[in-house]
Amino acid sequence: MLRLNALDIRKGEFRLSGTADIKAGARVAVIGPSGAGKSTLLEAIAGFQPLDSGKILWRSDDLTARAPGKRPIAMLFQDGNLFPHLTVAQNAGLGINPNRKLTPDEMKTVEVAISRVGLSGMEGRKPAELSGGQQSRAALARVLVQQRDLLLLDEPFAALGPALKAEMLDLVKEIVAERNITLLMVSHDPDDARRITDEVLLIAEGKLHPPAPTADTLDNPPAALREYLGT
Ligand SMILES: Nc1ncnc2c1ncn2[C@@H]1O[C@H](COP(=O)(O)OP(=O)(O)OP(=O)(O)O)[C@@H](O)[C@H]1O
Known part of the structure; x- marks a missing residue:
């Protein structure tokens, strides 16, 4: 509750x-x-x-x-959910640890989240190379890796x-x-x-x-x- x-x-x-x-x-x-x-x-x-x-x-x-x-708690706003200079995978990875390189297990978690939101194959793209809907999906991947209640x-x-x-x-x-x-x-x-x-x-x-x-x-x-x- x-x-x-x-x-x-x-x-x-x-x-x-x-x-x-x-x-x-x-x-x-x-x-x-x-x-x-x-x-x-x-x-x-x-x-x-x-x-x-x-x-x-x-x-x-x-x-x-x-x-x-x-x-x-994980939170998504109307705008500004993604950093423009980072790729989809890097943006999602921020949900796990903003300060350092991810471990192989953590990279796997990012990969699973990206796949769950339907962005497999787009891991290396920057937000500007995604449609609006795909950007929303990428932001959702970051929420997923956070594993919050x-x-x-x-x-x-x-x-x-x-x-x-x-x-x-x-x-x-x-x-x-x-x-x-x-x-x-x-x-x-x-x-x-x-x-x-x-x-x-x-x-x-x-x-x-x-x-x-x-x-x-x-x-x-x-x-x-x-x-x-x-x-
Ligand atoms: N920094 C601030 N100082 C004083 N009042 C503020 C400040 N920021 C927002 N408010 C006021 O707080 C109230 C609540 O704002 P809030 O953004 O939470 O409403 P909301 O229901 O989400 O509105 P909307 O549906 O328009 O997005 C508003 O009446 C707003 O004018």
Whole structure:
């Protein structure tokens, strides 16, 4: 269980508070109006945004004071997931160790991850030599080699066309199921949430709401969500 316990986050005038428990292995969409604090919540879970109060617990480990790199978390953002001067294999290898050459076993892990995301044969290419979809796959390979329990996605596929985005979401769904990864995904598109998540965590008006089933919530949205969905 990922326990977001009595969180209180302040950023200038902005404030977000609430409690939510996320079951291990769940796939959860983080939804809410623009500026509601979706990215801020992911940053807090990853350790980049300090809490004013509250605790973040994972399987009874208290992560609250832990540095980002020491948390069992991998994260993908909308942009900037790849270094342009490094190859696909080097970018993926950064997930294991940014500072030194990889051991043969670690190189094997990179090779398996690159194959899993469908980029075998492209290990030596730089990001500029890949399509947008292939770049997303390379970023996902880096997440895979990290072998973390939690994956946080902040709209990483927003720049892709609808078909490619659907393909990437399906790949993420398969991979998190295979590895029993707990997924939190920020999305502006309710169809993304329906496609791969079973629960939604709504953030609105400074409050974090406990996760609720995706289809029920989107079919019968609470008032705070209705305006955002345009229903
Ligand atoms: N450095 C900052 N100082 C003060 N307020 C900030 C700062 N950065 C962001 N904010 C405010 O924090 C709030 C939450 O921002 P956040 O990016 O988490 O929202 P979001 O729900 O992810 O938005 P969007 O859907 O538009 O990406 C916003 O109202 C924003 O204006």
